[in-house]
Amino acid sequence: MLKPRREPSTGALLLRPIALPHPSGFLGRPGEVLEISPSERWVGSDVASSPADWERVGASCIAAAGDAPRVALDARGLSPPFATALALGAVLRAWRFERLKSHGTKAPRRIEWIVDDPAAVAPDWAQAEAVLAGVAFARELVAEPGNHLTPRAFTHRLRALREEGIEVEVLKRKALQRLGAGGLLAVGQGSVHPPRLVVLRWKGSFAAPPVAFIGKGICFDTGGISIKGATGMEAMRADMAGAAACAGAVLALARRRSPCPAVAVLAIAENATSGQAYRPGDVLRMMSGRSVEVVDTDAEGRLVLADALHYAATRCKPQAMLDLATLTGSVVTALGHHRAGLFGNDAALGAVVAAAGEVVGERVWPLPIGERHREDLKSDIADLRQCVPAGTRFTSDASHAAAFLREFVGGLPWAHLDIAAMDTAETEGMLAAKGTPTGFGVRLLDALVARHFEDPHRV
Amino acid sequence: MLDIAFAKPVLPKSGALVLPLAEGAALAGLAATLDAVMEGGLTRALEAAAFKGKKGQSVTLWAPQGGITKLVVIGVGAMESADIEKLGGNLLPMVSSEPHATVAADGLSAAQAASLAMGAVLRSYRFDRYRTTEKAEDKPKLTKLTIATAEATATKSAYVPMKAVAEGVFLARDLVSEPANILTPVEFAERLKGLEKLGLGVEVLGPKEMKKLGFGALLGVAQGSINEPRMVVMRWNGSGKKKTEKPLCFIGKGVTFDTGGISIKPAGGMEDMKWDMAGAGTVAGLMAALAGRKAKCDVVGIVGLVENMPGHNAQRPGDVVTSASGQTIEVINTDAEGRLVLADVIHYAIEKHDPAFMVDLATLTGAIIVALGHEHAGLFANDEELAARIIAAGIAVGEAAWRMPLGEAYDKQIKSDIADMKNVGGGRAGGSITAAQFIQRFVQGRPWAHLDIAGTAWSSKDAPTCPKGATAYGVRMLDRMVADHYE
Numbered sequence: 048m049l050k051p052r053r054e055p056s057t058g059a060l061l062l063r064p065i066a067l068p069h070p071s072g073f074l075g076r077p078g079e080v081l082e083i084s085p086s087e088r089w090v091g092s093d094v095a096s097s098p099a100d101w102e103r104v105g106a107s108c109i110a111a112a113g114d115a116p117r118v119a120l121d122a123r124g125l126s127p128p129f130a131t132a133l134a135l136g137a138v139l140r141a142w143r144f145e146r147l148k149s150h151g152t153k154a155p156r157r158i159e160w161i162v163d164d165p166a167a168v169a170p171d172w173a174q175a176e177a178v179l180a181g182v183a184f185a186r187e188l189v190a191e192p193g194n195h196l197t198p199r200a201f202t203h204r205l206r207a208l209r210e211e212g213i214e215v216e217v218l219k220r221k222a223l224q225r226l227g228a229g230g231l232l233a234v235g236q237g238s239v240h241p242p243r244l245v246v247l248r249w250k251g252s253f254a255a256p257p258v259a260f261i262g263k264g265i266c267f268d269t270g271g272i273s274i275k276g277a278t279g280m281e282a283m284r285a286d287m288a289g290a291a292a293c294a295g296a297v298l299a300l301a302r303r304r305s306p307c308p309a310v311a312v313l314a315i316a317e318n319a320t321s322g323q324a325y326r327p328g329d330v331l332r333m334m335s336g337r338s339v340e341v342v343d344t345d346a347e348g349r350l351v352l353a354d355a356l357h358y359a360a361t362r363c364k365p366q367a368m369l370d371l372a373t374l375t376g377s378v379v380t381a382l383g384h385h386r387a388g389l390f391g392n393d394a395a396l397g398a399v400v401a402a403a404g405e406v407v408g409e410r411v412w413p414l415p416i417g418e419r420h421r422e423d424l425k426s427d428i429a430d431l432r433q434c435v436p437a438g439t440r441f442t443s444d445a446s447h448a449a450a451f452l453r454e455f456v457g458g459l460p461w462a463h464l465d466i467a468a469m470d471t472a473e474t475e476g477m478l479a480a481k482g483t484p485t486g487f488g489v490r491l492l493d494a495l496v497a498r499h500f501e502d503p504h505r506v
Numbered sequence: 507m508l509d510i511a512f513a514k515p516v517l518p519k520s521g522a523l524v525l526p527l528a529e530g531a532a533l534a535g536l537a538a539t540l541d542a543v544m545e546g547g548l549t550r551a552l553e554a555a556a557f558k559g560k561k562g563q564s565v566t567l568w569a570p571q572g573g574i575t576k577l578v579v580i581g582v583g584a585m586e587s588a589d590i591e592k593l594g595g596n597l598l599p600m601v602s603s604e605p606h607a608t609v610a611a612d613g614l615s616a617a618q619a620a621s622l623a624m625g626a627v628l629r630s631y632r633f634d635r636y637r638t639t640e641k642a643e644d645k646p647k648l649t650k651l652t653i654a655t656a657e658a659t660a661t662k663s664a665y666v667p668m669k670a671v672a673e674g675v676f677l678a679r680d681l682v683s684e685p686a687n688i689l690t691p692v693e694f695a696e697r698l699k700g701l702e703k704l705g706l707g708v709e710v711l712g713p714k715e716m717k718k719l720g721f722g723a724l725l726g727v728a729q730g731s732i733n734e735p736r737m738v739v740m741r742w743n744g745s746g747k748k749k750t751e752k753p754l755c756f757i758g759k760g761v762t763f764d765t766g767g768i769s770i771k772p773a774g775g776m777e778d779m780k781w782d783m784a785g786a787g788t789v790a791g792l793m794a795a796l797a798g799r800k801a802k803c804d805v806v807g808i809v810g811l812v813e814n815m816p817g818h819n820a821q822r823p824g825d826v827v828t829s830a831s832g833q834t835i836e837v838i839n840t841d842a843e844g845r846l847v848l849a850d851v852i853h854y855a856i857e858k859h860d861p862a863f864m865v866d867l868a869t870l871t872g873a874i875i876v877a878l879g880h881e882h883a884g885l886f887a888n889d890e891e892l893a894a895r896i897i898a899a900g901i902a903v904g905e906a907a908w909r910m911p912l913g914e915a916y917d918k919q920i921k922s923d924i925a926d927m928k929n930v931g932g933g934r935a936g937g938s939i940t941a942a943q944f945i946q947r948f949v950q951g952r953p954w955a956h957l958d959i960a961g962t963a964w965s966s967k968d969a970p971t972c973p974k975g976a977t978a979y980g981v982r983m984l985d986r987m988v989a990d991h992y993e
Contacts (some may be wrong), residue, residue: 381877383936385915412911417881440775441872443879443960468935 049138051165051172054235055119059159062108063121064092064101064133077103078476079251080111081107088112098132099408101125102186105136106478109158119159122248128435131171134160138179139478144190174303178493181299183484188291189470189484193267193284197240198315201266205294205313207246211301220340226358228352229331230339235316237271237324242316244355246363251308253503258307258364260297260492261355261373263348264315271318271344272326288350289371290315290469292488299493307500312359314351318344318346332430336454339427348374348433349370349448353455361456367396368461370452371488377444378414378465384473386412387487388458390449393460400462403495408478409487420450465487507676508630509650510623513608514659514820517543519833520573521606524597526622527564527611528585529559534729535612537579537652544571559583564600567802590618591904593969594625602630602646611653616660621651623661624668628971631676633683645699667799671985674795675978681787682963686780690726691811694762694783695736698790704797707741709827719854723829723846724810730767730812730820737851740793740807744993750804754992756793757851758810758985759844760786767814767840768822781976782844784963785867786811786850788980795985800941802993806859810847814840826925830854831948834925839896840927843942844870855951863892864951866945867980868960873937874910875961882908883962883979886942889953896955899987905972907957907978910939917943 055061066075069089079091079099088111092104092471105120112118116354120137122130127198142155153274162168188204196204206215219242223232227246235242245264248257265282265286269275275283290313294316295312324332331350335357339350352370360366378388387404389411391397393396397413404411426432433451445465452463474477515536517523533549543741544947547570555565561583570577578600582588594609601607607625611619631769632646655661681697689697692760695710702708709830713734716725721737728735743750764782765771771779779789786809793807819824825837827846830853835846848866855861874884883900885907887893893909897963900907916939927947931940942956965972972978 375877380873380937382911382933383916383919383931384937385913385936386911415878415882417879417910419881420879441874441875445877446879473935 048140048156049134049160049166051160052163052164053165055159055161057116059119060112060115061087061121062102062110062112062120063087063089064095065089066091066093066095076441079109080107085224092177098128099406100479101132101410102136102139103131106113106140109137109140109167110475117157117159118283119161119246121434123159123161123163127168127171130162130168131175133174133273134172135179136478139182140480142183142186142479142483144187144483145175152251155165157473160449177302178490179304181295181489181493184298185291185295185486185489186229186484189285189486190290190295190303190417193283196266196284196287198235198243198317199240201264201315202243202245205247208247208294208298211298211482212347213297213301216246216248218246220243226334227332228354229352231316233325233329233331233341233417234318234347234351237250237321238317238319239319240266244358245315246314247294247311249297249300249309252306253308255503256366257263257307257361257501259359259368260309260311260498261352261359261370262290262293262313263346263352264309264349264373266314266315266317268318268345268347269320271320271324271347274320275303275345282471285470286373287315287404288373288484289466292371292466292492295486295489296492299489300496305501306503307496309496310359310363311367312363313354314355316351318347328457332389337431337454340426340429340432341434342434342436347446349433349451350371352452356452356455357457360459365459368456368459369492371464373467373468373470374448374465375445375467377442379468380411381414381445382468383469386410387469388412388414388445389463390414390416390446390465391462392453392456393462396460399499400495403498404491406498407490407494409491416450416453420446422448424451507673508627510627510649510669511650511652512650512662513654514658515610515612515654515656517572518608518652519576520578522578522601522604523574524575524595524601524607525579525610526593527579528886531585538608540571557581563948566600566864568978578599584844590614591621591625592970594622595629597707598629602648603767604653605647606650607648608654614655615656616664619653619655619657619933620664620668620835621660622860623651623665624672625670627669627742628649628675629973631679631686632972633680633975635734635921654724658760669983670798673798674791675981676792676904677794678787678978678981679976681790681976682784684780686813686906689783690759690812690990691736691762692785692990693732694760694786694811695738698738698740700788701740701794701797704794706793707743707875708795709739711737711739720830722827723762724812724850726821726825726827727814727843727846728812730817731815732817733813735812737854738809738811740765740790742801742805744791744796744801745804747804752862753806754787754860754973754988755855755859755864755865756805757855757864758789758806758807758809759783759847759866759870760809761844761847762813764814764841764843765816765821767843768816769839769841770816771841776966780790781964783870783955784959785977786868788867788959788978789860791978791981792984795981801988803988805988806855806861807864808851808855810851813846814843820845829948833927833947835923836925836928838928842941844868845860845929845944852945852948856952863889863955864949864954865896865957865984867957869963870958870965871938871941871960873934873941875974877938878908878961880961880965882906882909884910884938885955886910886912887949887955887956888912888949889955892953892955895987896983897989899990900983903982905983907924907983911943912939912942912946916940920944937938975982
């Protein structure tokens with residue numbers, strides 16, 4: 048899709064980042080576009096001073112290109128890291144999901160990457176390409192509708208990662224029953240498509256406990272018996288974005304041959320309504336042995352994650368656990384669509400997660416788990432309840448969910464990212480076109496591993 | 507307010523006696539004395555009750571000796587990690603049925619003993635002005651609490667400034683507890699005028715003066731109510747300088763009742779909106795505390811007092827108002843009124859008082875409860891030092907604040923098609939952040955912090971140092987911050 052060249056080919060639309068004003072009124076500010084000739088457009092790049100800035104400029108270039116099938120991205124004069132960032136932003140923004148359109152499918156856009164010296168940018172680009180592969184893998188999964196990406200189909204896609212040197216283990220219903228995965232099984236029992244727990248393992252090259260990614264993979268979330276309102280329910284096909292991001296991150300690590308051992312534990316199920324579905328009031332026995340009172344079947348993510356976290360903590364013996372989940376509407380109210388919610392039990396891990404997010408432009412913000420949040424989960428009938436009953440006008444459900452998950456991490460260093468507001472691009476001007484999946488989390492996890500878990504002397 | 511006395515540690519001749527006992531500690535001081543007088547009876551009682559001094563444990567003995575009517579032995583847990591103030595709060599309900607109680611504080615330092623008294627006083631708050639048929643035997647009887655300590659004098663002098671702060675807390679709790687038919691903006695201002703007796707300069711501005719100042723945003727909120735708005739400026743000149751320069755500035759949202767206006771709120775729980783003036787109540791309590799303990803700094807507290815009603819002249823969604831700063835605001839939701847009030851008051855604070863910094867307090871958004879719950883207030887700030895100081899002071903006094911983000915992406919959400927900005931950010935996403943962004947547009951880059959106290963101003967259950975109801979959240983935190991850094 049991206050081809051490095053020294054000069055643009057004839058007929059390609061040249062996209063030039065420009066930081067200078069032009070008499071036409073173009074000031075060179077980010078987001079500005081000037082059509083300087085039919086074959087050349089200027090894109091504002093003033094104050095771009097970090098790779099993240101240049102990624103956004105790259106994305107703006109593609110946004111400015113409209114429907115042009117062949118574009119040339121002018122990275123001449125930029126240092127290799129910035130030139131790579133420009134290209135990375137462009138490729139991320141150019142990503143499309145058109146597999147399900149039978150008519151009018153456009154040919155994949157070809158991007159010429161105009162650089163001073165193709166050899167000089169090659170090493171940086173190789174790294175970027177690995178991450179891109181992970182992001183694209185995650186985005187494809189998120190984009191797939193619920194009737195296509197059933198738990199079985201999701202598992203099938205994950206099995207394909209074996210070709211990448213990733214070990215893939217699939218636990219089906221029988222195995223889950225043997226493990227006593229009462230949370231995952233209950234959530235999945237209302238669907239004709241049974242649930243799965245999929246474990247991806249990347250060996251890395253040094254002997255250390257792995258970093259574990261735990262993902263919520265609800266292929267479609269109707270809410271179950273506590274059914275959701277009809278408006279906007281179609282977006283619930285993306286309720287597996289956490290699992291997709293975890294899988295994408297493992298792929299990125301494999302592609303760039305990361306030395307760090309990593310494991311992803313993905314809880315995959317469909318939360319459907321049926322005569323078989325689990326009910327509010329049900330009491331579940333989780334894999335950890337704890338009993339949980341179900342209050343709201345639409346708070347299913349924390350139930351499947353609880354089992355996945357317990358599995359990861361006890362079977363994988365990780366040095367750190369990070370879970371990603373489109374978990375609560377409450378985090379959207381809290382932080383809007385610009386940051387994911389960060390929770391955890393380990394301040395140092397939280398700090399490095401936040402720092403990794405800043406570096407790649409996948410920003411997070413810490414939110415609390417207070418004593419009250421844990422107290423609110425006391426149940427009259429079970430060890431704990433899964434959430435606070437609806438009806439109270441304002442409840443801090445994101446914190447309640449995190450307090451719930453904390454009960455299943457076995458005291459290991461753990462961070463939880465509630466990415467409910469981040470799975471799909473809400474506005475233009477992002478690294479994904481509006482309304483398309485972002486792949487949020489892949490780059491953050493990859494950067495986190497690169498920055499903090501690849502030094503064998505640290506562990 | 508509960509009367510606190512300090513006395514040498516001798517066994518009281520009457521009333522209740524409280525013995526705090528650390529985990530695993532042998533009986534000492536007053537406890538040992540009592541045990542001796544009881545010929546080992548106390549030791550036996552504690553053994554029989556399996557009392558180990560753990561936190562939360564307590565043993566009660568009725569009429570154990572002499573004139574002592576009730577003996578309460580209360581577990582402290584490990585002495586090193588004990589929160590003595592909370593202990594003071596927790597012991598209070600155990601003796602509130604007695605007219606007089608003595609607490610043996612002979613094992614505590616003077617500062618700790620004073621904290622214990624403070625905790626008890628804070629817990630003793632009761633708002634019973636409107637209970638006319640309550641029987642005498644149902645009311646708490648405790649009027650006097652004696653702290654028995656060898657360091658009575660030192661303890662007393664440590665307690666004097668604390669008592670002033672407690673009075674500020676009680677003032678704030680009173681204001682917040684008052685129903686809206688009593689506490690109108692005019693009545694609120696009247697009560698603040700009464701603070702002049704503490705040495706505060708109090709100036710009250712009415713609609714005429716505010717109109718002259720161009721307070722289009724605040725007056726737009728007020729115009730739907732028959733109760734006139736007020737702005738009250740409270741000045742404390744504690745530095746002793748003739749001309750005060752760069753005072754510290756605290757600003758409070760004082761919506762005495764918030765129906766939501768034309769964008770009316772649902773009926774369920776609307777009675778809570780009597781405390782939508784808690785920001786202003788807190789600022790009033792803080793000013794009273796600072797004046798009461800004669801803080802050595804210059805402070806100005808400003809509150810915007812309005813009632814948000816859907817009267818026939820009420821402002822409408824879609825209205826555009828011009829704030830005192832000249833910036834225009836499209837009112838999308840009349841229930842996002844607090845920020846409109848703050849916008850004008852903050853502008854006034856800057857123009858008139860040139861403050862060193864501004865901290866505003868407001869029960870501003872339901873979104874902050876969804877974000878954080880009821881243990882933390884949301885803290886937004888454009889100044890790292892100020893934010894860090896507020897958080898640290900909050901931790902010290904048990905009023906927690908949690909930092910929340912600001913940023914350009916959120917600011918974009920309040921762009922308006924017709925005016926300089928709109929008063930809500932489109933949808934519920936990031937609702938308390940967009941509210942903070944709105945306020946930030948009026949601070950002119952000055953050091954500023956905003957505390958969204960919608961989740962912490964009122965408590966639905968008893969806490970050790972605060973009975974359920976109005977908490978006065980912020981009074982102690984900001985008093986502490988001033989004491990730690992600005993005197």
